[in-house]
Amino acid sequence: MMRAFFALLGRDLKLAMRRRFDLLQPLYFALLVCLLTTLAIGPEPALLGRLAAAVTWIAVLLALLLALDGLFRPDAEDGSLELMLTAPAPLPVLVFAKVLAFWLVVMLPLIVCAPLFASMLHLPGTQWLPLLLTLLLATPCLAWLGAICAALTVQARRGGALLALLLLPLTVPVLIAAIGTVDAALQGLPMRSPLLLLGAGAIAACSIGPFACAVALRLGLR
Amino acid sequence: MKLPLWFHRLGSPPTFYRFAGRLMPWLYVLAAGLTLWGLYGGLVLAPPDYQQSDAFRIIYVHVPAAWMSMAGYGLMAVCAFIALVWRMKLAETMVLTAAPIGAAFTLMTLVTGSIWGRPMWGTWWDWDPRLTSELVLFFLYLGVIALAQAFEDRRAGARAACFLALVGIVNVPIVHFAVKWWNSLHQGSTIRVFSESTIHSSMKWPLLVLAIAAYLYFIASWMARTRVALLEQHAGTDWVQALTQGDRHG
Amino acid sequence: MAEWFAMGGYGGYVWGAYLASFIVLAWDIVAPWRKRRELRRRRPARPSRRSEHTPT
Numbered sequence: 329m330m331r332a333f334f335a336l337l338g339r340d341l342k343l344a345m346r347r348r349f350d351l352l353q354p355l356y357f358a359l360l361v362c363l364l365t366t367l368a369i370g371p372e373p374a375l376l377g378r379l380a381a382a383v384t385w386i387a388v389l390l391a392l393l394l395a396l397d398g399l400f401r402p403d404a405e406d407g408s409l410e411l412m413l414t415a416p417a418p419l420p421v422l423v424f425a426k427v428l429a430f431w432l433v434v435m436l437p438l439i440v441c442a443p444l445f446a447s448m449l450h451l452p453g454t455q456w457l458p459l460l461l462t463l464l465l466a467t468p469c470l471a472w473l474g475a476i477c478a479a480l481t482v483q484a485r486r487g488g489a490l491l492a493l494l495l496l497p498l499t500v501p502v503l504i505a506a507i508g509t510v511d512a513a514l515q516g517l518p519m520r521s522p523l524l525l526l527g528a529g530a531i532a533a534c535s536i537g538p539f540a541c542a543v544a545l546r547l548g549l550r
Numbered sequence: 551m552k553l554p555l556w557f558h559r560l561g562s563p564p565t566f567y568r569f570a571g572r573l574m575p576w577l578y579v580l581a582a583g584l585t586l587w588g589l590y591g592g593l594v595l596a597p598p599d600y601q602q603s604d605a606f607r608i609i610y611v612h613v614p615a616a617w618m619s620m621a622g623y624g625l626m627a628v629c630a631f632i633a634l635v636w637r638m639k640l641a642e643t644m645v646l647t648a649a650p651i652g653a654a655f656t657l658m659t660l661v662t663g664s665i666w667g668r669p670m671w672g673t674w675w676d677w678d679p680r681l682t683s684e685l686v687l688f689f690l691y692l693g694v695i696a697l698a699q700a701f702e703d704r705r706a707g708a709r710a711a712c713f714l715a716l717v718g719i720v721n722v723p724i725v726h727f728a729v730k731w732w733n734s735l736h737q738g739s740t741i742r743v744f745s746e747s748t749i750h751s752s753m754k755w756p757l758l759v760l761a762i763a764a765y766l767y768f769i770a771s772w773m774a775r776t777r778v779a780l781l782e783q784h785a786g787t788d789w790v791q792a793l794t795q796g797d798r799h800g
Numbered sequence: 801m802a803e804w805f806a807m808g809g810y811g812g813y814v815w816g817a818y819l820a821s822f823i824v825l826a827w828d829i830v831a832p833w834r835k836r837r838e839l840r841r842r843r844p845a846r847p848s849r850r851s852e853h854t855p856t
Contacts, residue, residue, distance in 0.1 A: 476717060477714075480697060480710045480713060480714060481697070481700065481710075483701065483703075483706060483710075484697070484700035484701055484707075484710075485700050485701065485702065486700060490696055490697065490700050493689065493692060493693050493696055494693045494696075494697060494714060496689070497686050497689035497690050497693065497721075497725075498690075498717065498718070498721050500686050500721075500725050500728065500729070501721070501724045501725055501727075501728035504728040504729065504731065504732045505728065508731065508732060540717070543634075543713065544710070544713055547634075547706070547709045547710050547712075547713055593804075594804070598808055603808040603809070603810065604807035604808035604809075604810050604811075604814060605807070605808075605810040605813055605814065607807065607814050608813065608814055608817045608818075611817055611818055611821045612817070615821065650828070650831070651828055654824050654825070654827065654828045657824055658820070658821045658824045658825075661817070661820045661821070661824070662817040662820065662821060665813050665816050665817040665820065666813070666817065668813060669810055669813050767825075771828055771829065771832075774829075774832045774833075775831075775832045777832075777836075778832045778835050778836045778839070781836065781839055782835075782839055785839065794840065
């Protein structure tokens with residue numbers, strides 16, 4: 329079981345490393361969102377600084393959405409998804425490996441670069457750490473929600489727009505909790521309880537997510 | 551867990567078709583009667599509110615619709631659970647037919663809430679926590695409808711939509727509390743339209759009557775839509791053929 | 801009676817809200833009914849089971 333897990337994880341990472349330019353795609357997309365927002369709002373530092381955390385978060389969400397279509401669809405197209413479904417190893421374990429690889433390849437670079445983008449938007453220094461913490465704690469939950477939606481739409485005729493309609497309403501609580509934490513830090517309020525909530529969400533997502541995602545994959549593939 | 555036998559019998563399309571056909575007219579009549587009674591109580595008998603004068607009367611369509619939009623999602627999720635656990639085909643169909651009705655009630659809530667907001671808040675739209683979570687609910691309904699239609703294979707689409715409905719029902723209360731908390735962070739933007747304790751009983755009973763009417767109407771409309779969906783799915787089978795022949799002769 | 805229709809100056813809002821709801825409900829009633837009529841019209845012409853994708 330663990331061998332299957334590591335084999336799949338290694339395969340996905342190797343595939344990602346083969347196409348290095350694709351690794352940059354979520355990053356430059358998020359940066360583009362920041363650029364366009366700045367152009368739309370104007371370069372005034374005070375206003376930008378107040379919106380910086382929110383804009384960064386939206387950019388991360390959109391970048392995640394764009395990358396999600398590549399989570400299961402290539403596997404469905406070349407048939408390896410069907411192999412996974414019929415493999416002797418339990419499907420939730422395999423799904424966990426895939427989503428972990430996705431998190432490492434797509435989310436981790438975003439988490440690393442997001443504070444950088446945010447400081448380009450004049451994010452106040454005190455919000456740096458809270459932003460990073462919320463990104464770290466919220467992305468597992470987002471990745472699992474995204475994986476479930478991607479699994480449901482993998483056999484659908486049109487992917488992108490449908491995925492947005494399914495995923496974005498589900499991410500509302502995560503977004504609210506994350507931005508709330510950053511705002512609380514700005515006002516000097518304790519941010520412990522929203523951070524704990526985000527952590528709880530991450531743990532819940534990591535424990536329920538694999539099973540839900542496995543069920544969703546089996547439903548879509550008939 | 552085992553389902554009782556009568557439940558399985560009801561799950562057979564012809565039986566359900568006949569059962570719903572017999573029950574539906576009663577539900578429609580009852581819902582219409584209760585609606586008239588409740589509207590009479592709300593629009594004529596109830597005294598004007600001391601703060602909002604007659605504008606508060608929008609409550610009699612806004613609040614029942616809001617309750618029904620949430621209860622409808624619950625009913626749909628129960629159906630989705632039955633469909634996925636016991637693999638009942640009828641339940642799958644009923645999830646898909648409940649979604650448009652629920653979306654209609656959600657739309658009603660949004661539109662009437664917006665119209666109510668104009669005299670009360672002075673703006674057509676305010677990011678009031680309840681309106682905001684209602685908007686999210688609207689998107690959840692739309693997601694179920696869109697997902698079901700995105701598949702070549704109708705049953706695969708239906709089952710995916712069932713699963714999404716279940717994911718959504720977990721999310722609905724979380725969204726509700728999250729939006730409430732979000733609103734408390736950004737104090738000062740909302741005015742409370744109605745605090746529950748200030749409702750006088752002469753204002754309240756029409757509300758309850760109309761809520762029951764909305765519930766009955768939902769079920770009647772649900773049955774009507776499910777009947778049509780069954781006709782479509784089973785076109786060409788013997789019982790549908792027999793039915794249409796009978797229709798043409800009688 | 802005219803006073804009742806005026807709704808204390810809020811008549812436009814109150815009746816507008818009721819009208820909007822009525823329109824939504826009317827759609828909800830008419831949509832399955834129309835679908836049913838369409839099905840009924842389609843069926844006699846095409847008795848075979850699997851002929852869904854014929855463009856018209």
